[in-house]
Amino acid sequence: MSITDKDREMIEELVESKLKKLLSDRKKRMAIxxxxxxxDMAYPPLILATTAxxxxxxxxxxxxxxxxxxxxxxxxxxxxVPSLANPAMPVSIPNIIGALPGMTAMAxxxxxxxxxxxxxxxxxxxxxIAVESGVKLIGCQMTMDVMGVKKEDLIDGVEVCGAAAFLExxxxxxxxxxx
Amino acid sequence: MSITDKDREMIEELVESKLKKLLSDRKKRMAIxxxxxxxDMAYPPLILATTAxxxxxxxxxxxxxxxxxxxxxxxxxxxxVPSLANPAMPVSIPNIIGALPGMTAMAxxxxxxxxxxxxxxxxxxxxxIAVESGVKLIGCQMTMDVMGVKKEDLIDGVEVCGAAAFLExxxxxxxxxxx
Amino acid sequence: MSITDKDREMIEELVESKLKKLLSDRKKRMAIxxxxxxxDMAYPPLILATTAxxxxxxxxxxxxxxxxxxxxxxxxxxxxVPSLANPAMPVSIPNIIGALPGMTAMAxxxxxxxxxxxxxxxxxxxxxIAVESGVKLIGCQMTMDVMGVKKEDLIDGVEVCGAAAFLExxxxxxxxxxx
Numbered sequence: 001m002s003i004t005d006k007d008r009e010m011i012e013e014l015v016e017s018k019l020k021k022l023l024s025d026r027k028k029r030m031a032i033x034x035x036x037x038x039x040d041m042a043y044p045p046l047i048l049a050t051t052a053x054x055x056x057x058x059x060x061x062x063x064x065x066x067x068x069x070x071x072x073x074x075x076x077x078x079x080x081v082p083s084l085a086n087p088a089m090p091v092s093i094p095n096i097i098g099a100l101p102g103m104t105a106m107a108x109x110x111x112x113x114x115x116x117x118x119x120x121x122x123x124x125x126x127x128x129i130a131v132e133s134g135v136k137l138i139g140c141q142m143t144m145d146v147m148g149v150k151k152e153d154l155i156d157g158v159e160v161c162g163a164a165a166f167l168e169x170x171x172x173x174x175x176x177x178x179x
Numbered sequence: 180m181s182i183t184d185k186d187r188e189m190i191e192e193l194v195e196s197k198l199k200k201l202l203s204d205r206k207k208r209m210a211i212x213x214x215x216x217x218x219d220m221a222y223p224p225l226i227l228a229t230t231a232x233x234x235x236x237x238x239x240x241x242x243x244x245x246x247x248x249x250x251x252x253x254x255x256x257x258x259x260v261p262s263l264a265n266p267a268m269p270v271s272i273p274n275i276i277g278a279l280p281g282m283t284a285m286a287x288x289x290x291x292x293x294x295x296x297x298x299x300x301x302x303x304x305x306x307x308i309a310v311e312s313g314v315k316l317i318g319c320q321m322t323m324d325v326m327g328v329k330k331e332d333l334i335d336g337v338e339v340c341g342a343a344a345f346l347e348x349x350x351x352x353x354x355x356x357x358x
Numbered sequence: 359m360s361i362t363d364k365d366r367e368m369i370e371e372l373v374e375s376k377l378k379k380l381l382s383d384r385k386k387r388m389a390i391x392x393x394x395x396x397x398d399m400a401y402p403p404l405i406l407a408t409t410a411x412x413x414x415x416x417x418x419x420x421x422x423x424x425x426x427x428x429x430x431x432x433x434x435x436x437x438x439v440p441s442l443a444n445p446a447m448p449v450s451i452p453n454i455i456g457a458l459p460g461m462t463a464m465a466x467x468x469x470x471x472x473x474x475x476x477x478x479x480x481x482x483x484x485x486x487i488a489v490e491s492g493v494k495l496i497g498c499q500m501t502m503d504v505m506g507v508k509k510e511d512l513i514d515g516v517e518v519c520g521a522a523a524f525l526e527x528x529x530x531x532x533x534x535x536x537x
Contacts, residue, residue, distance in 0.1 A: 003189055010361055011190060011369055015197040018373040028350045033535065035402055037446025040244060044214060044357070047321075051342040057350060065398060066446035084453055085264035085443035087283050088216025088245035090326055095263055095278040099453040104445050118324040142405075145476040147448055163409040171386050171415060171532045174350045177212065177357040178390075178402070178535035190369060194376050202380075207529045219423060223393060223536070226500075230521040236529060264443035266462050267395025267424035269505055274442055274457040297503040353529045356391065356536040 028057045031170035033178045037066030039079040039108055039123070043115075045179045046070070046126035053133035057174075061130075062166040064140035067179070068147065071137050073155045076123060083107040090114075131157040138166065207236045210349035212357045216245030218258040218287055218302070222294075224249070224358045225305035232312035236354075240309075241345040243319035246358070247326065250316050252334045255302060262286040269293075310336040317345065386415045389528035391536045395424030397437040397466055397481070401473075403537045404428070404484035411491035415533075419488075420524040422498035425537070426505065429495050431513045434481060441465040448472075489515040496524065 003011075030052045034045040045067075049059045061070075069075040083089075083106065084098030091110065097103065112122070121129065130137060139160045144150070151160055170176050209231045213224040224246075228238045240249075248254040262268075262285065263277030270289065276282065291301070300308065309316060318339045323329070330339055349355050361369075388410045392403040403425075407417045419428075427433040441447075441464065442456030449468065455461065470480070479487065488495060497518045502508070509518055528534050 003186060007361055008193060011193055012197050014366060014369050015194050015373050016201060018370050019198060019201055019377065022374060022377060030346070030350075031533075033402070035399075035537075038444065041214075044212070044244065047342055048346065052346055055343060055346060057346065065402065066444070069446050080445035082264075082443040082445055082453075084278070085261040085440075086217065086245070087259035087261055087287075088248050094280050095261075095283065096280060099278050099442070099457050101452055101454060104453065108445075114325045118321070120321065120325065142476070142478065146472050146478065163405055164413060167388070167406065167410055167413060167415065167533070171388075173533070175210075175346070175352070175355045176533045176535060177355060178537050179214075179357050191372060191376065194369065194372050195380070198373065198377055198380060209525070209529075220393075223391070223423065226521055227525065231525055234522060234525060236525065261443075263457070264440040265396065265424070266438035266440055266466075267427050273459050274440075274462065275459060278457050293504050297500070299500065299504065354389075354525070354531070354534045356534060358393075358536050 029173040030057050030059045030175040030177070031166070031173040032059070032061045032176075033166075034061050034063045034067035034070055035065045036179060037069035037075075037079060039081045039111055041179060042070045042076075042079050042123050043120070043126070045177075046123065046130060047120075048177070049135045050126060050129045050133060052175075053130070053135050058134070060136040060138055060166070060169055062138045062140060064143050064163075068139060068143045068149060070123070071127070071139060071154050071158050072149060074153055076127070076155070079108075079123060080104050081107040081111045127155060131155075140166075208352040209236050209238045209354040209356070210345070210352035211238070211240045211355075212345075213240050213242045213246035213249055214244045215358060216248035216254075216258060218260045218290055220358060221249045221255075221258050221302050222299070222305070224356075225302065225309060226299075227356070228314045229305060229308045229312060231354075232309070232314050237313075239315040239317055239345070239348055241317045241319060243322050243342075247318060247322045247328060249302070250306070250318055250333050250337050251328060253332055255306070255334070258287075258302060259283050260286040260290045306334060310334075319345075387531040388415050388417045388533040388535070389524070389531035390417070390419045390534075391524075392419050392421045392425035392428055393423045394537060395427035395433075395437060397439045397469055399537060400428045400434075400437050400481050401478070401484070403535075404481065404488060405478075406535070407493045408484060408487045408491060410533075411488070411493050416492070418494040418496055418524070418527055420496045420498060422501050422521075426497055426501045426507060428481070429485070429497055429512050429516050430507060432511055434485070434513070437466075437481060438462050439465040439469045485513060489513075498524075
């Protein structure tokens with residue numbers, strides 16, 4: 001028997017449709033590194049992750065360096081917005097004023113009130129939504145060692161692992177972001 | 180009919196070459212989140228996106244949080260460089276000096292003159308090149324609500340969407356970056 | 359000859375196994391943009407890259423903007439931690455204190471001692487490990503032009519290229535991160 005041109009064409013079509021199916025059937029995945037511990041930079045990983053979870057995209061957030069604060073229950077209710085060195089602040093204040101005591105608290109209060117006004121959930125609520133919707137929150141082992149943070153300092157439902165385990169996960173992700 | 184070993188071999192080769200072709204024919208895609216509104220961090224998404232467009236890589240920039248300023252026509256001509264809290268500034272100045280009035284403007288002027296000297300286009304020019312070369316610039320709906328920014332405040336040719344629509348796009352991208 | 363249902367099934371299986379093999383045979387790859395030149399943000403790209411190399415994931419770091427300092431041998435022994443504008447600093451100090459002369463040096467010294475205490479290698483050691491384990495360190499040509507940095511100012515074993523060459527590499531990467 002020999003494979004005819006028609007067979008060949010049919011086989012090629014079959015390959016194409018099967019490939020599309022295989023690629024679209026695969027569960028999509030997002031891997032985020034959260035390295036910042038300020039209030040303004042705690043929102044993006046949590047908003048992206050909870051949105052992804054609602055779209056049935058599997059998601060993990062690796063909380064490292066200052067980003068560990070986001071899942072540290074002693075700290076995550078008090079994440080703050082820097083009041084200086086960001087000329088893109090919506091309400092622009094000179095750095096010399098931004099450096100004054102109380103200005104960090106004021107910038108933080110302002111951001112919280114803006115977010116609440118348009119019904120963006122608080123960091124605490126976003127963390128609850130994340131855990132409930134299956135987002136994996138991961139504490140970076142090395143950061144915990146450096147900062148002297150223990151597993152029991154972290155919120156419930158969190159895992160702890162190293163960079164290698166996270167990279168193992170991220171290498172098969174469709175979206176990878178370093179925040 | 181039964182497929183002989185030779186047929187199978189031929190079919191395997193056919194499948195492999197077709198698969199490779201399908202995978203490499205696919206148009207490449209980059210999805211960038213621009214979250215910073217300082218002049219120094221406005222360059223990277225625009226330089227990467229316009230370079231990608233010239234290489235026939237499809238590209239979208241999702242402008243969120245402070246990054247919305249980059250496409251806000253009331254603000255994007257005045258993006259500034261923070262003059263303190265960045266010990267990696269090319270001209271190192273003590274923070275106590277960097278906090279003085281006028282230093283943000285000076286740091287901004289210096290960066291603009293360095294960029295111009297080696298013919299890096301201005302942010303305004305990069306935005307024009309981006310739009311002309313098919314880079315999709317997207318305003319984040321939530322940020323617009325939070326900041327009270329309207330569609331008409333944004334430059335021409337911009338789309339507005341939420342995080343979900345952006346993730347839908349990013350999940351099929353080959354390069355995903357959070358700036 | 360006509361392709362029977364059984365043949366079709368066989369071909370679909372073939373596509374699936376062939377695709378899996380193609381995807382798993384391919385060497386995994388990570389592409390990182392390092393855009394920050396502070397000590398705290400120099401660690402993540404180097405820790406991730408050296409970890410990846412140990413897992414047989416191919417890795418390149420494109421050092422651009424302030425991130426060029428990481429591979430600049432005149433500067434990379436003196437990378438510093440900003441002592442203000444980061445309310446997530448482990449030892450919280452008011453910005454007005456953080457702005458005082460000497461505070462950047464103190465914050466830097468503190469971070470170095472924390473890292474050393476749990477045996478995190480220094481930036482210098484991480485760079486050596488990176489080069490030895492095959493991580494490609496790349497200086498951004500445009501940044502070098504802007505800052506007046508020459509190839510001989512960079513550490514040994516570094517390449518120099520533009521954004522286009524880096525994107526060419528990144529478009530086939532499994533993990534892409536902008537630090």
